[in-house]
Amino acid sequence: MKFIKQTGLVIFLIGLSIFIASIFIGSFSLTQAELDTFISKKGYKSEIIKAELSKAIVTNDHLNIFEFSSNVRNAFETSNKHYDALIAKYGAEKNWTKKGEQYQYKIFGKPHSLSYGIAKKAGKGIIVENIGLMWLLTFGLGIIGALLFIVPDVVLLGKPGIKNDGIFLEAATNRGWIGWFAFIFLVTFYILLYFYPDFIVNWVFLVDPISESISGNPASQWFLYGFLYCTVMTVMAVRMYIKYRNNKYQILRTTSVLFFQIVFAFLIPEILVRFEKPWYDFKNAFPLDYDFFFKWNLDELLASGTFGLFILVWGVVLTIVVVPVMVYFFGKRWYCSWVCGCGGLAETLGDPYRQLSSKTLLSWRVERIVIHTVLIFVLVMTGFALYTFYSGANQVIGIKTQTIQDIYGFLIGSIFAGVIGTGFYPIFGNRVWCRFGCPLAAYLGFIQRFKSRFRITTNGGQCISCGNCSTYCEQGIDVRAYAQKGENIVRSSCVGCGICSAVCPRGVLKLENGPEDGRINPTEILLGNDVDLMDLVNKK
Amino acid sequence: MEHIVIIGNGISGVTAARHIRKNSDHKITLVSAEAKYFFSRTALMYVYMGHLTFKHTQPYENWFWDKNKIDLKEGFVNNINTDTKTLEFKDFSSLSYDKLIIATGSKPNKFGWPGQDLNGVMGMYHKQDLENLEKHAPNKEVCKRAVIVGGGLIGIELAEMLRSREIPVTFLVREASFWNGVLPAQESEMINNHIKEHHIDLRLNTNLKEIKADENGNVKSIIIEGTDEEIFCNVVGLTAGVTPNIDFIKASKIETKKGVLVNRFLETNIKDVYAIGDCAEQQEAIGQRRNIEAVWYTGRMMGEALAQTICGIKTEYKPGHWFNSAKFLDIEYQTYGWVFSERSKKENEGYFQWKHPKDNKCITISYAVDSHKFLGINTFGIRMRHEIFDRWLTENKSVEFVLEYLADANFDPEFYKLHEAEIVAKFNQEHNTKILLKKKSWKRIFSY
Numbered sequence: 001m002k003f004i005k006q007t008g009l010v011i012f013l014i015g016l017s018i019f020i021a022s023i024f025i026g027s028f029s030l031t032q033a034e035l036d037t038f039i040s041k042k043g044y045k046s047e048i049i050k051a052e053l054s055k056a057i058v059t060n061d062h063l064n065i066f067e068f069s070s071n072v073r074n075a076f077e078t079s080n081k082h083y084d085a086l087i088a089k090y091g092a093e094k095n096w097t098k099k100g101e102q103y104q105y106k107i108f109g110k111p112h113s114l115s116y117g118i119a120k121k122a123g124k125g126i127i128v129e130n131i132g133l134m135w136l137l138t139f140g141l142g143i144i145g146a147l148l149f150i151v152p153d154v155v156l157l158g159k160p161g162i163k164n165d166g167i168f169l170e171a172a173t174n175r176g177w178i179g180w181f182a183f184i185f186l187v188t189f190y191i192l193l194y195f196y197p198d199f200i201v202n203w204v205f206l207v208d209p210i211s212e213s214i215s216g217n218p219a220s221q222w223f224l225y226g227f228l229y230c231t232v233m234t235v236m237a238v239r240m241y242i243k244y245r246n247n248k249y250q251i252l253r254t255t256s257v258l259f260f261q262i263v264f265a266f267l268i269p270e271i272l273v274r275f276e277k278p279w280y281d282f283k284n285a286f287p288l289d290y291d292f293f294f295k296w297n298l299d300e301l302l303a304s305g306t307f308g309l310f311i312l313v314w315g316v317v318l319t320i321v322v323v324p325v326m327v328y329f330f331g332k333r334w335y336c337s338w339v340c341g342c343g344g345l346a347e348t349l350g351d352p353y354r355q356l357s358s359k360t361l362l363s364w365r366v367e368r369i370v371i372h373t374v375l376i377f378v379l380v381m382t383g384f385a386l387y388t389f390y391s392g393a394n395q396v397i398g399i400k401t402q403t404i405q406d407i408y409g410f411l412i413g414s415i416f417a418g419v420i421g422t423g424f425y426p427i428f429g430n431r432v433w434c435r436f437g438c439p440l441a442a443y444l445g446f447i448q449r450f451k452s453r454f455r456i457t458t459n460g461g462q463c464i465s466c467g468n469c470s471t472y473c474e475q476g477i478d479v480r481a482y483a484q485k486g487e488n489i490v491r492s493s494c495v496g497c498g499i500c501s502a503v504c505p506r507g508v509l510k511l512e513n514g515p516e517d518g519r520i521n522p523t524e525i526l527l528g529n530d531v532d533l534m535d536l537v538n539k540k
Numbered sequence: 541m542e543h544i545v546i547i548g549n550g551i552s553g554v555t556a557a558r559h560i561r562k563n564s565d566h567k568i569t570l571v572s573a574e575a576k577y578f579f580s581r582t583a584l585m586y587v588y589m590g591h592l593t594f595k596h597t598q599p600y601e602n603w604f605w606d607k608n609k610i611d612l613k614e615g616f617v618n619n620i621n622t623d624t625k626t627l628e629f630k631d632f633s634s635l636s637y638d639k640l641i642i643a644t645g646s647k648p649n650k651f652g653w654p655g656q657d658l659n660g661v662m663g664m665y666h667k668q669d670l671e672n673l674e675k676h677a678p679n680k681e682v683c684k685r686a687v688i689v690g691g692g693l694i695g696i697e698l699a700e701m702l703r704s705r706e707i708p709v710t711f712l713v714r715e716a717s718f719w720n721g722v723l724p725a726q727e728s729e730m731i732n733n734h735i736k737e738h739h740i741d742l743r744l745n746t747n748l749k750e751i752k753a754d755e756n757g758n759v760k761s762i763i764i765e766g767t768d769e770e771i772f773c774n775v776v777g778l779t780a781g782v783t784p785n786i787d788f789i790k791a792s793k794i795e796t797k798k799g800v801l802v803n804r805f806l807e808t809n810i811k812d813v814y815a816i817g818d819c820a821e822q823q824e825a826i827g828q829r830r831n832i833e834a835v836w837y838t839g840r841m842m843g844e845a846l847a848q849t850i851c852g853i854k855t856e857y858k859p860g861h862w863f864n865s866a867k868f869l870d871i872e873y874q875t876y877g878w879v880f881s882e883r884s885k886k887e888n889e890g891y892f893q894w895k896h897p898k899d900n901k902c903i904t905i906s907y908a909v910d911s912h913k914f915l916g917i918n919t920f921g922i923r924m925r926h927e928i929f930d931r932w933l934t935e936n937k938s939v940e941f942v943l944e945y946l947a948d949a950n951f952d953p954e955f956y957k958l959h960e961a962e963i964v965a966k967f968n969q970e971h972n973t974k975i976l977l978k979k980k981s982w983k984r985i986f987s988y
Contacts, residue, residue: 159737161870162591165704169590246870248955360601459951460926462865462874464836465551466583467596480599501953503591505867507874507923510951514982524562527926529841530858531934533848 001152008148015141022138022202026125028068030118032058038121046105049079057122065119069198072115080106116198116221127202135206143235150239160246162503164472172426173352179426187423194414197221215270226266229345233261236348243351249498249511253337257344265341278304280311283339286319287378288440290413294405295389323440324447330513331454332444333496342433345422346474347497350430354474354499357429363476367436367493374412375442381408412437431474435493445492453513456489456500458482461526462508469500469509483508486526490519543567544850545627545637547617551836552817553643554578555843556850561608563851568609569635571627573616575667577602581645582836584670585697589704594667620792622810639850642789642800642808642815643843646782646834649690653778655751660759661776664698673701677775680707685773687711687762689748690780691718693866696731698777699740700869710741710771712748712764714780724881724904726893727920731868734900738869751776782834784819797821799832804856806846814849816842826859828878835864861933862916863926871900876929877916879906889915892939892970894963896921903963907939914942922959923951928985940975943967947980 030038035058039050056071057063063071083105090099107114127134157163172178192200204224211219211227219227237258244250260283269279278300286292292315301308326334336343381404388394388401395401421433434441448454456479463486469479475493479500482489489500489509501509524537544560546553549572557568570578583597605612616630620640627635648663650656660676662669677683686702688695691713699709715721718735720728735742749765761772784799795801795809799821806814817839822831829838841859848855865874880889890909895902901921907914914937917929928949932942942949946960964977 159870164586164589164591166590168587168593174593247953248957249953252955457951459923460930461837461840461863462926464582464865465580465599466586467580467592467599468583468586471592471596484599498953505872506865507872507951510923510953512954515986518986524559525844526840527930528837528860528863529844530856531860533845533855533858536848536853536855537844 001155005149005152005156008145008150008152010145011141012145012149015138015143015145018134019138019142019203022127022134022206023200024064026065026123026127026202027062028057028065028119028122029059029061029063029124030057030122034121038118042117044107046079046083046107048082049075049107052076052078053118057118065199065201068119068122069112069115072118072198073111076107076111076114110195112196112198116201119198119201120204120218123201123205127205131206131209135209138203138206139231143231146235147238150235150242153239153242157242162246162505163243164468164503167352167355173355175356175427179353182426183423186425187419190414190419190423193221193225194418200224211270214267215273217273223270226270229341230262230266233258233344233348236351240348240351244502247498247502250502253498254347256338257340257347260339261341261344277307278311281341282311282314282318284341285323285335285440286315287375287382287443288340288342288438289315290378290381290408290439291405293382293385293389295385295401298389323444327444327447327454328452329454331452331494331496331511332441332448333454333494333498333511335444336434336441336495337497342417342421342438343431343495346425346430346434350422350425350474353425353430355429355471356427357431357435357474357476359470359473359476359478361478364478367476370436371438371442371445374416374437375439377408377412378439381405429474429476431476431495434495435475441493441495448494449490449492451516453516453519454490454496455512455514455519456482456494457510457512457514458486458488459506459508459510461486461528462506463526464506466505468503468505472499472503474499479509486521486523488519488521541565541567542638543569543636544639544641545569545571545635546641546643547571547627548643548645548817548819549575549578549612550581550643550645550817550839551578552645552839552843553641555840556641556643556816556847557610557843558608559844559847560850561610563847566850567611569611569613569637570605571613571615571617571635573614576612576614577605579667581665584664584667585701588670588673588701617788620789620794620813622793622813625812637812639812640814641846641850642786642794642813642819643817643839644785644788644819645839646818647785648694648778649781649783650778651780653689653748653750655753655759656778658751658753658759658776659757660774661751661778663778663782664694664701665782673775677702677705677707679705683707683774685710685771686775686777687748687771687773688777688779689762690778691715692779692781693719694782695777695779696735696868698779699735700738702775702777703738703740707775708739708741710743710773711735712743712746712762714745714747716745718742718744720881721883722881724879724891724893724918726895726902727873727904727918728881730895730900730902730920731871734869734871782818784821784832786819804858805849805854806842806857814846816846826857827862829859829862837863861930863930871920872923873918873920874924875916875918876924876926877906877914877933879904879916879918892943892967894959894966896959901959905939905942912938912940914939917942923953925949925951925985939967940973943977944975945978945984947977948985950980 032054035054052075056075083102087099087102168174204219204221207219207224207227211223237254240254264283265281269281273279291297301312337347384396384401384404387396416437417433424432463483465480465484467480473479475495477491477494479489496511498511501511525534544566546557549570557570560566560568577598579597586592587594617627618630619628625637648665662672685708687710688698689712699711702709717728718731747765749763751759752761754760759774759776761770762776763770786796786800789796793810794813799819800808800815801823802808802815802820803823806816808815818834825831842857845855845857861877863876888909889906892905904918906916943964960977964975968975
């Protein structure tokens, strides 16, 4: 069994290595005819972009993606600089008509996105010619290797029970060198995905056939991300099923997040696209879905007939009615650890890192400041967006709506939720985004704290302060601080993953939904002692 | 403002300190020779197993003590001079007190076995024991086998610890079945089997004769009494119970027997000197409890009670219904009220027992044979609500009542398979009754 496990690790690492190496292979070029088609499709008006691009990429040289990207970006830059110079020149001459005319020739867009768009058409070589084989050598080996590594645990981990042996003794899970490598890999991945999509265009080719079979369109880097997300979650869900096979709550919860990710976040939106409907994830609630009220989204929905209108109404109802009502009955866990995609990844890929979240009082303070700041940020931004949508004015009190949206998208949407949120799993634990950043979690948290039936019940005086609950709380809640006082845990940040209850050696904790009365029960003297003393102290 | 000095910063001493701080401005000093900051002793095993780091076993962050004006003093008390109200430390420093609380806990029993002080022989109680174990049994290459002597809760925990690093373990248990002085046979047998499932070489009815050394004074092997079988090993764990850790008190005027003798107010024979926790010995047993209770919960309860006395509300130590819990490898155990083993139960105490056909789950309900009054319950692999059983015990419910409302008491995580119906069916069959299991009711659960 150990041999199978080690073989699996080797196969996984081979798959991962080929995956990483595949960025560097293949060549990129277009024929003049292909380039012409591309430019006319894009409708670029610049008179020099055609010449610049054909100089850059219509070639027999074997350009790798980095050279190709650099050439393309230079071509766009040269074109834009040319017109910038003209604008400056006509500006100086006060020739306003001429100056105004120049703007239509400028090409907008992030350089690496422009480059990605062309690269997607320009790939040549092993990968593009052998997508199936390359898929097997990367995704295939990765999946098989990972499963071979995971499945033997059915036997190796022994009888069902708590399987945390060695977690703080291993480099992968105690911020050792493996953890730091994983950190670097994940952070790099997110930076490439968000900011340098052209560099990973070879990966996107690998999932083109899958995308075409679902939506009818070739894949984008977001399809790649979605597919990878589902794959990683599925494989790591197998690990969850094995590790927590003694615990039905964990099994059901894992199945639920996996279902919602694959069906709601991945398949349904792609299928909608196939039927020429807007891409929409029905479970992604505002304000986590921060661009729902952006003008472009509202315009698109309103342009999509009844179905668009349905989405619009559902999105509003989801946030205003469904979410709070469900949180009242079940706590925010129904969303955060049963439905949400971010939570889904955290609970599968992130599960090995849950013990790394900080439990200090200081980090709780930081958490409350940061998460509520993000909530305010998203609400203000949405206010701007709605104002812009209704009034048509593109700025409010001198601040451009677009600027605010861009800042939020960059800082929160990309850096916080992606690069930090997932990239930092191996260092700060698996719920960095959910704990410090997610505005939806902040909103659900208010309801959970002040108007909900959910609590983690502490079982009388049975706590022995061992600290397993606090250590394995991914949200960094010092569960023990409550349990050892015999007090129920009612905290806005609790996502109800149920692990504190699972790892408790004395059966002290139980997640449950019950009457609001007595939900919060501060105690000084614990059950088991003299009743008179309990009365004396607790009712003071 | 008085100076309250507490010797020992375990759960008893720390609970007392916290509650005294809550209710008074007394100067408080917590003295410890073991570790500067309070940690959960019961969690030491998880540090060796890699579930936690030592820091995780500390329930309060380090700033807590300063913020709450609880002084921490590291030092080993050599003597207590009750005439001058002074503590004399090993390093010749001293500390005077107005009121003294002795909360020094326990130490592992040693029964005079030859070789019991060799390198590699250890208990599993103090932080230093953990460090010692880490030194002598860092892995299965250095420690080729470990022998554990004494079949109680610490013994099985030590076995679990060593097995987490795949170190072969031989477990010597004096009794015919694991912990059968406390557990009914059904449960004791289930644990025997579970120990073997974990590949632990369990030797029942087996006593240690001596521990042999190699040329360097390290453990080489042990010899079993009777058969003279020699088992080679690198570590010997002595886990045959604990005894109050009070050697340093013997020279003082404080009266001791096995532990520090106290009355129901936790007062010793000397005014302003109190003792709580494992090291305290009640002059007369409270109810069916033992005179010395070396349990986390009782230590905490004594700390809670004594703090009131120190702060001016003279309070007897009057523990409520007995409860306890433990974990035997993968099997959780909880008990509420009194369930005695066959060996020690009285004639009027009857059992109702149920055992899952496959899983490691079982219960024993103890009740008065004549009146059918519910006396207590042991559950294995099923979690139960403390509040509910505490209430039922107070209200002197009958065994039939307990079964009828058993669903209210279940505390297993959501979606777990429930067994109340099977349990009640078995009772009905055995007693020819027609108890109908009531559905779980929040109203009843919260009606206390």
